[in-house]
Amino acid sequence: MPNAPLKNVLIDRIKRNGPIDLATYMQEALGHPKHGYYTTRNSIGSAGDFTTAPEISQLFGELIGLWIVDCWQQMGSPNQINLIEPGPGRGTLMCDALRVINRLSAMDPNIHLVETSPRLIAIQQEKLDATWHSSIDTVPRGPFILVANEFFDALPIHQYQMSPDGWTQAMIGISSPGDELQRMLQPCDQPTLTAPPHNFAQAPLGAIVESCPDAETFTRTIVERLGGDSGAALFIDYGYAKPAYGDSLQALFDGDYADPYQHPGLADLTSHVNFFALATIAHAAGLETYGPIEQGAFLNQLGLAMRADALKKNASAPQARAVDLAAQRLTAPGQMGTLFKVLALSSTTSLHPAGFAT
Ligand code: SAH
Numbered sequence: 001m002p003n004a005p006l007k008n009v010l011i012d013r014i015k016r017n018g019p020i021d022l023a024t025y026m027q028e029a030l031g032h033p034k035h036g037y038y039t040t041r042n043s044i045g046s047a048g049d050f051t052t053a054p055e056i057s058q059l060f061g062e063l064i065g066l067w068i069v070d071c072w073q074q075m076g077s078p079n080q081i082n083l084i085e086p087g088p089g090r091g092t093l094m095c096d097a098l099r100v101i102n103r104l105s106a107m108d109p110n111i112h113l114v115e116t117s118p119r120l121i122a123i124q125q126e127k128l129d130a131t132w133h134s135s136i137d138t139v140p141r142g143p144f145i146l147v148a149n150e151f152f153d154a155l156p157i158h159q160y161q162m163s164p165d166g167w168t169q170a171m172i173g174i175s176s177p178g179d180e181l182q183r184m185l186q187p188c189d190q191p192t193l194t195a196p197p198h199n200f201a202q203a204p205l206g207a208i209v210e211s212c213p214d215a216e217t218f219t220r221t222i223v224e225r226l227g228g229d230s231g232a233a234l235f236i237d238y239g240y241a242k243p244a245y246g247d248s249l250q251a252l253f254d255g256d257y258a259d260p261y262q263h264p265g266l267a268d269l270t271s272h273v274n275f276f277a278l279a280t281i282a283h284a285a286g287l288e289t290y291g292p293i294e295q296g297a298f299l300n301q302l303g304l305a306m307r308a309d310a311l312k313k314n315a316s317a318p319q320a321r322a323v324d325l326a327a328q329r330l331t332a333p334g335q336m337g338t339l340f341k342v343l344a345l346s347s348t349t350s351l352h353p354a355g356f357a358t
Contacts, residue, residue, distance in 0.1 A: 006035035006265030010181060011174060019173035019184060022249070023213070026156035029264035031116060037265055038117040038154070044089045049252045049268050052150050053236070053295070053336060054093035057326035059311070061096025063302040064147055064234070068097055069105045070354045071145050071232045071346075078230070082144040083109035086136060086218070087151030091124040097147070098128075112139045136221050146222060146233040152278075153237050153270040155214040159247065160191045162207045167191060170208075172261060181261040195277040197243040207245045210271060219278045223285045226347040233345045234353065239273030241292045241341055248272035275343050282345050290344040290356035296337025298355040299330055 010028060014020060020028075030037045044052055053060040072081060085094055094111065101107050111130035115121050121132055133139050159170035168185035175182040193200070193211055203209070222233050240248075251260040253267035260269055275292040282289045291298070308327045312320040331337040344353040 004263055004266050006032055007181065007263070009035065010172070010264060011179065014172070014174050014181075019171035019186065021158060022170045022172065022183075023156035023158050025172040025181075025261075025264070026249075026269050029267075029269050030154060030156075032265060035265040037268055039119065040265065041119075044120075049255055052089060053330055053340070054096060054149065055090065056329055056336075057323070058096045059304060059307055059323070059327060060299070060330060061093040062100045062307060063299055063304060064093060064149075065097035065100030066104070066302055067234065067354050068145050068147070069101055069107060071351065072105065072107050074351045075143060075230050075232075077105075077107070078143045079108070080142055081107060081109050082112055082140065082142055084112045084114065084136075084139055084144055084146040086114035086146070086148050087154060088113045088115055088124055088128075089120060089150075091127045093147065093149055094124075094130075095127050109145075114139065136218060141225065141229055143229055144225070144231040146231070147236075148234070149236045151237070152212065152215040152218075152235065152273045153239070155212050155218075157210045157212045157249065157271045158191070159249070160188065160209050160211075161185055162203045162205055163187075164205060181264070183261060193243075193277070195243045195274060195280045197245055203245070208247045209245060210248060210274070211277075212271065212274065215273065216277060216281060219281045222345065223282050223287055226287055226345055227285060230347045230351070232347065232351055232353050235273075235275070235278065235343045235345075236295060236298075236340060237273040237275075238270075238336075238339045239275050239292075239341050241275050243274065243276050273341075275341050279343060288346050288349050288351075290346070290353050292341035292343040293356060294338045295340035295342055296331035296333065298342040301355045301357060304331060 033039060044055060088094055111128060112133060113124060113130045114133045114136050116134055161168050163185060167188050167190050169188040171184050171186045172181055173184045194216055248271045249260050251258045251267040251269050253263050258267050279289045304327055308323050311323050329335045346353055
């Protein structure tokens, strides 16, 4: 078992100050300035703990590039356009998208990347000419197109659970005996949720609900900007389209699912995104939303099969098989095709993002 320096840091802290809530735990496990997972690990891609759609195949970023060009044209092809990506990982999606953008259009975007991991910023800087931000708040205003792939699932969540005595909040404390980190429940008021599940006031015993304040704050910022600046935003992630009960926190450690409290700083921690809550925020501000629809349907509508055929034309037989496999992985039900959802927001009813025809 590799030693987990962050585990000792957290155990010391909890012994001194008492249990921490789940969101604080996730924030530390992923973003601790010295020992956080994204701070220290080069974790994304086939050699890492987890892979993502742009790392599976260039097809993904290229189709997103097409989506961006179409939005930009519908916006009237503005000369000044900010192309924003929060959580760009290894920069692969943006590189693949830019290749298509440059080939197909005269669009000359200012690239703004929102990233907190110094390690990933260094990798992005090798590939991209961009401006880096640690928060969306410093990205300049103006017409924009934003793409976020697997960004929201990395943001800290709170969990609440119905006990015989009412609502409780998930906290991380220390087991006794054993001195291990463990999930525990602390009484709390009924949680205030943007999009509570059906019959929330009569939540069954044991029911768990989650909230992700950072995802909601980020969405509010985008929604507020779309109220003033023309543009569109695309959110792609695994998640659910309707409010639901359930514990969606998961840890990936060395490519395998693991106990989320065993390896803080060494395991990737994610949760499913509540797309309904994000869409609710946009609707409340009077914005148009598109989806959420399943990733497979979205990519197929953008022409995945055609692009795959074009790639296979000049490919060897093994390369062509790899293209087919990747296309299947991105779109097949049971793989990424149905678990992943896509939601788009646009500033005006005359901007209809591609890929959402019903
Ligand atoms: N979009 C990429 C990477 C997904 S992993 C891909 O699809 O491959 C999540 C990304 O979000 C990483 O780049 C991580 O460093 C970044 N991230 C996590 N929390 C963040 C935060 N609060 N602000 C900005 N970026 C964050």
